[in-house]
Amino acid sequence: xxxxxxxxAGVGRRDFxxxxxxxxxxxxxxxxxxxxxxxxxxxxxxxxxxCAQERPRMWMSTEGTMVEAxxxxxxxxxxxLRLSGGVISSVPRxxxxxxxxxxxxxxLRNRPLVTDLPDLIGVASPDxxxxxxxxxxxxxxxxxxxxxxxxxxxxxxxxxxxxxxxRTFEATYELLRALPWDIQPRPPEGAYFRASLFRDEESYHxxxxxxxxxxxxxxxxxxxxxxxxxxxxxxxxxxxRMDDDFDTHVLVHELTHQMMHFWLGYLPQWVVEGxxxxxxxxxxxxxxxxxxxxxxxxxxxxxxxxxxxxxxVPEPYxxxxxxxxxxxxxxxxxxxxxxxxxxxxxxxYLLVYYFMHLDGAGDGARLARYMRARAVPVRRAEAxxxxxxxxxxxxxxxxxxxxxxxxxxxxxxxxxxxxLFFGEARxxxxxxxxxxxxxxxTEAVLxxxxxxxxxxxxxxx
Numbered sequence: 001x002x003x004x005x006x007x008x009a010g011v012g013r014r015d016f017x018x019x020x021x022x023x024x025x026x027x028x029x030x031x032x033x034x035x036x037x038x039x040x041x042x043x044x045x046x047x048x049x050x051c052a053q054e055r056p057r058m059w060m061s062t063e064g065t066m067v068e069a070x071x072x073x074x075x076x077x078x079x080x081l082r083l084s085g086g087v088i089s090s091v092p093r094x095x096x097x098x099x100x101x102x103x104x105x106x107x108l109r110n111r112p113l114v115t116d117l118p119d120l121i122g123v124a125s126p127d128x129x130x131x132x133x134x135x136x137x138x139x140x141x142x143x144x145x146x147x148x149x150x151x152x153x154x155x156x157x158x159x160x161x162x163x164x165x166x167r168t169f170e171a172t173y174e175l176l177r178a179l180p181w182d183i184q185p186r187p188p189e190g191a192y193f194r195a196s197l198f199r200d201e202e203s204y205h206x207x208x209x210x211x212x213x214x215x216x217x218x219x220x221x222x223x224x225x226x227x228x229x230x231x232x233x234x235x236x237x238x239x240x241r242m243d244d245d246f247d248t249h250v251l252v253h254e255l256t257h258q259m260m261h262f263w264l265g266y267l268p269q270w271v272v273e274g275x276x277x278x279x280x281x282x283x284x285x286x287x288x289x290x291x292x293x294x295x296x297x298x299x300x301x302x303x304x305x306x307x308x309x310x311x312x313v314p315e316p317y318x319x320x321x322x323x324x325x326x327x328x329x330x331x332x333x334x335x336x337x338x339x340x341x342x343x344x345x346x347x348x349y350l351l352v353y354y355f356m357h358l359d360g361a362g363d364g365a366r367l368a369r370y371m372r373a374r375a376v377p378v379r380r381a382e383a384x385x386x387x388x389x390x391x392x393x394x395x396x397x398x399x400x401x402x403x404x405x406x407x408x409x410x411x412x413x414x415x416x417x418x419x420l421f422f423g424e425a426r427x428x429x430x431x432x433x434x435x436x437x438x439x440x441x442t443e444a445v446l447x448x449x450x451x452x453x454x455x456x457x458x459x460x461x
Contacts, residue, residue, distance in 0.1 A: 054107070056084070060097040074104050075184055094386070105379065108182075109372060115180045115363045122171035122288030130159075130166040137238070140199075148173050148187070151195040154203060158241045161233065167287035168248045169193070172255040175279060175289050180364060181371035185259035188222045189389075193258055195224040199240075203227070212338075215250045217257040224258045226250060253280035262385075265422065266377045268430050269330040270322055274348030277301075278356065281349070298353055299459065309342060313461060316347040316450075319443035323434055326427070350450065350461070355437060358453035370436040377420055377429065387414040 059081065060066045069081035072088060079091045079100075093101055134143035135156065143152045144162050149169040157165065173193075176185045187193050198204040204227040209216055215226035228234075232246035256276040257264065264272055281297040282289045306312045322344075334341045355367035391413050392399050399405045407413065419425045438446060454461055 057103075059091075059100050061095050062097060071104065071107055074108060079104055094383075105376065108379075109376065113180065113365055113368050113372075115365055115368050117178060117180070117291050119292050120288045120290055121175050121178045122284070122286075123167050123174060125167065125287045128163065128167045128170070128287060130162045132162075145192065146170050148193055149195065150192040151197060153197040153240075154199040155197075155228070155235065155240045156238060157197075158236075158239045161240060161242050164242060164246075164248075165197075165231075165251070168251050168284065169195070169255060171284060171287045171289060172252050172279065173259060175282070176256065176259045179279075180368040181275075182368075182375045183260055183263065183371075188219075188261045188385075193224075193255075194222065195226070195255075195258075197231075198225065198227045199235075201227055201229065215254045217254045217261075219261060219264060222261065224254045226254065248284055249280045252282075252284065253277065256280065262378050262382050263374070266374055266381065266426070266430070268323070268434070269325070269327055270344070270348040270351065273345055274350075274352035277345055277349035278352045294353070294357060295457070295459070298349075301349065302459070302461070305342070305346065309339075314339075314343045314346060316350055316447075316461065317343060319351075319447045322347060323431070323443060350454075354450050354453060358450075358457065366437055366439055370433060373433045373436055374430075377426075380417060381420050384414055384416050384420065 054071050056068050056070050058066050059069055067081075067083065069083050069089075071079065072082050073080040074093070077093060079093050079096065081089050081091060083089060093104060096104070129146075131145040132142070133145050133150070134141060134152075136142070137156065140154045141152060142154075142156050143150065144157065144166060145151075146166040146169055149166065151165070151169070173185060176183045185193075196207065198207060198209070201209075204225060205211060207225055208218065208221070209225050209227065214230040215224065217224045228240060230250045231248075232243040233240050234243040235241075253276045256279045257272070260267075260272070260275070278294075279289075281301045282291070283293040283297050284290075302313055330344065333344065352367070355370075356364045359366055391397060391407075391411075392405055394407075394411070397405055397407045397411070419429065441449070451461070
């Protein structure tokens with residue numbers, strides 16, 4: 001279960017107070033005003049490839065410096081350009097003009113799809129290490145760190161347990177990077193993704209975990225919370241160790257939400273939960289996911305549901321109803337009806353698995369195109385948040401402990417583009433993009449194809 005408190009990283013929330021102002025500039029304009037950095041082309045020695053349609057064009061920095069170059073690669077932070085002499089150089093996207101940033105965004109949308117995946121995705125177990133940052137038995141606080149995660153625990157974790165939890169974190173990070181969905185995971189703030197592990201349900205609930213939940217990612221706190229009981233951890237002497245029923249499903253599910261932090265407000269809830277169920281049920285062993293066994297993970301999930309749910313596995317929801325389900329109604333169902341919630345999760349997982357492995361040529365291309373389309377508002381929201389963080393770091397801007405801030409009247413804070421606000425405009429954008437998945441099919445026709453595909457692959461619903 002995840003808790004989306006106010007949407008992705010507070011985008012769309014006005015949870016701060018400001019001196020009255022009338023800001024009208026867009027994100028790009030504000031970044032242009034704030035950036036007083038010189039246009040530096042830093043030599044990059046890595047490999048690259050050039051899109052066949054790309055031609056040399058003039059690029060301009062936020063300071064007005066111009067250079068002729070060919071775009072060879074880009075992500076949400078960096079643009080790689082080939083200069084006239086053949087040198088490949090790396091430039092922060094934030095230092096490019098608004099027009100150039102728009103050109104890069106269009107290039108990212110139209111670049112060729114690459115959906116082939118390696119079979120094994122994860123971390124090299126023999127070389128994996130977990131750093132112990134804090135050991136304070138008196139305070140009941142133990143902090144551990146890996147390359148991309150920092151997690152604190154109320155109990156001392158045995159070395160084998162800390163290593164297994166840590167490499168599950170890092171393997172999930174590598175999985176989200178590798179899947180052809182353009183997620184590009186990065187911490188919403190600071191250098192690390194953050195998680196907290198609690199010794200009992202009472203401590204978990206006191207920290208904000210909802211009763212009945214196995215774990216939760218809170219976008220407002222930018223932290224993943226989980227009780228030991230959800231993982232299969234038991235106390236042995238002065239340390240905690242893996243029990244016989246140690247399970248990583250909850251970890252992977254909630255970590256997926258955490259690493260999709262910026263996406264959570266820009267995807268329908270069935271996509272958010274379907275992706276997390278898909279990753280959470282991929283077979284994981286020794287720190288590596290095996291993509292060729294995705295079907296085994298699905299069958300194990302369905303078998304578990306048959307044993308645990310009254311009446312067995314429920315019927316998937318009709319797509320006409322699911323695709324039109326508002327986010328607030330989804331939240332209401334989760335808060336009041338556990339059986340319907342399980343049916344929502346089941347339907348969502350079946351759909352994501354179908355689009356990943358059974359739709360069309362079985363290469364996940366439609367889902368990759370859909371995620372690429374949804375990445376457009378996500379990247380704009382990321383740019384807004386980066387601009388806001390930069391604005392708060394400026395002299396004379398006073399940030400209060402509750403996150404609100406004050407600033408002089410002659411400064412202009414970034415303005416969130418209206419179409420990124422929570423509300424009907426954002427919902428309409430999400431509904432429109434579903435056409436990429438439908439690809440000319442009605443919801444009823446797609447549902448028939450989903451059922452037929454599962455029957456053909458001997459998966460009984």
